[in-house]
Amino acid sequence: MSETPLLTVVVPCYNEEEVLEDTMEKLHNLLEELVNEKLVHPKSNLLFVDDGSCDKTWSMIAKESVHHPWIKGLKLARNVGHQKALIAGLEKVAEVADCAISIDADLQDDIKAIKEFLVKFHEGYDIVYGVRRRRTTDTFFKRSTALGFYRCMNKLGIELIYNHADFRLMSKRALTELRRYKEKNLFLRGIIPLIGLNTAEVFYDRKERLAGESKYPLKKMLSFAFDGITSFSVKPIRFITYIGFFLFLLSGFAFLYAFVQKLLGSADSGWTSIIVSLWFLGGLNLIGIGVVGEYIGKIFTEVKARPHYGVDIDLYTSSLTGEKSEGIEPAVLFNEEK
Ligand code: UDP
Numbered sequence: 001m002s003e004t005p006l007l008t009v010v011v012p013c014y015n016e017e018e019v020l021e022d023t024m025e026k027l028h029n030l031l032e033e034l035v036n037e038k039l040v041h042p043k044s045n046l047l048f049v050d051d052g053s054c055d056k057t058w059s060m061i062a063k064e065s066v067h068h069p070w071i072k073g074l075k076l077a078r079n080v081g082h083q084k085a086l087i088a089g090l091e092k093v094a095e096v097a098d099c100a101i102s103i104d105a106d107l108q109d110d111i112k113a114i115k116e117f118l119v120k121f122h123e124g125y126d127i128v129y130g131v132r133r134r135r136t137t138d139t140f141f142k143r144s145t146a147l148g149f150y151r152c153m154n155k156l157g158i159e160l161i162y163n164h165a166d167f168r169l170m171s172k173r174a175l176t177e178l179r180r181y182k183e184k185n186l187f188l189r190g191i192i193p194l195i196g197l198n199t200a201e202v203f204y205d206r207k208e209r210l211a212g213e214s215k216y217p218l219k220k221m222l223s224f225a226f227d228g229i230t231s232f233s234v235k236p237i238r239f240i241t242y243i244g245f246f247l248f249l250l251s252g253f254a255f256l257y258a259f260v261q262k263l264l265g266s267a268d269s270g271w272t273s274i275i276v277s278l279w280f281l282g283g284l285n286l287i288g289i290g291v292v293g294e295y296i297g298k299i300f301t302e303v304k305a306r307p308h309y310g311v312d313i314d315l316y317t318s319s320l321t322g323e324k325s326e327g328i329e330p331a332v333l334f335n336e337e338k
């Protein structure tokens with residue numbers, strides 16, 4: 001890595017004409033500051049990914065990119081959503097930049113934290129998460145649904161960084177690793193902790209949106225949460241099996257109860273057989289669905305074809321061939337030296 005890393009700030013934009021000018025100016029000023037402080041390479045830049053906007057977003061990006069070399073643009077063919085737009089940008093920069101920082105176009109996330117991200121990067125961290133200190137700028141509804149979401153994900157065994165959205169720095173190594181995750185439903189917040197490597201957190205306060213409206217209405221939020229759960233966990237399927245076994249067990253008690261009722265003569269004819277078979281078959285059905293589901297769960301994890309591991313430092317290949325190992329570049333051997 002060169003002394004000063006080439007940084008690209010990736011900004012997904014969907015109908016952001018109201019904030020874009022301001023965002024470009026603020027990010028450019030910051031970039032200048034970072035270059036002056038020798039934290040980043042003078043060729044560092046901003047990549048605005050237009051996610052199929054239908055307003056002036058793209059024409060603004062294209063116009064500015066002609067006048068200013070630090071502004072780059074990528075126009076997606078149609079609206080694919082925040083996550084995919086972000087991935088498109090990150091994939092684009094992976095080969096060129098030494099590190100990338102992703103941030104929303106409305107600059108709700110505090111850009112002052114970017115300097116701290118870079119300090120951490122220079123200390124040898126590959127992934128730096130921007131973590132919100134508080135959620136005071138959110139509505140009560142958004143705050144409580146977000147908390148519920150984190151809790152639910154946690155219960156399902158999915159590791160998420162609490163109060164971290166998509167404001168983060170990733171080194172070239174981390175970006176290269178990310179490209180090994182080929183799944184279509186790439187839920188970044190869940191995948192990135194799977195990459196491993198050296199990670200750090202930087203705390204900041206999130207502001208209100210400068211202008212324009214949130215592009216995440218309730219419907220999109222719910223589908224995002226559902227996507228997160230179903231891309232990571234097969235536990236909901238296992239839950240069906242458990243309910244099945246529970247009902248099956250209950251059918252034993254139902255049998256005893258119904259039998260006693262029959263002996264006491266308080267049951268109408270036919271009632272006993274119906275009530276017993278109801279519980280028994282219900283349980284059996286659910287167990288059957290659960291078992292089929294277990295196999296589907298196996299297919300689900302197989303088709304994702306996630307990498308089994310990532311390599312941080314490889315002293316084997318480099319010692320035998322004298323060359324750098326394939327895949328991720330070997331890190332400086334001892335992180336303290338970075
Ligand atoms: N965004 C996008 N495609 C979409 C929706 C949103 O690229 O389909 C971008 C948007 O321009 C912004 C970021 O994703 O840069 C986050 O959106 P927003 O600020 O509206 O979400 P909120 O902060 O309200 O959760």
Ligand code: MG
Nearest residue numbers: 104106108209
């Ligand atoms: Mg926002």
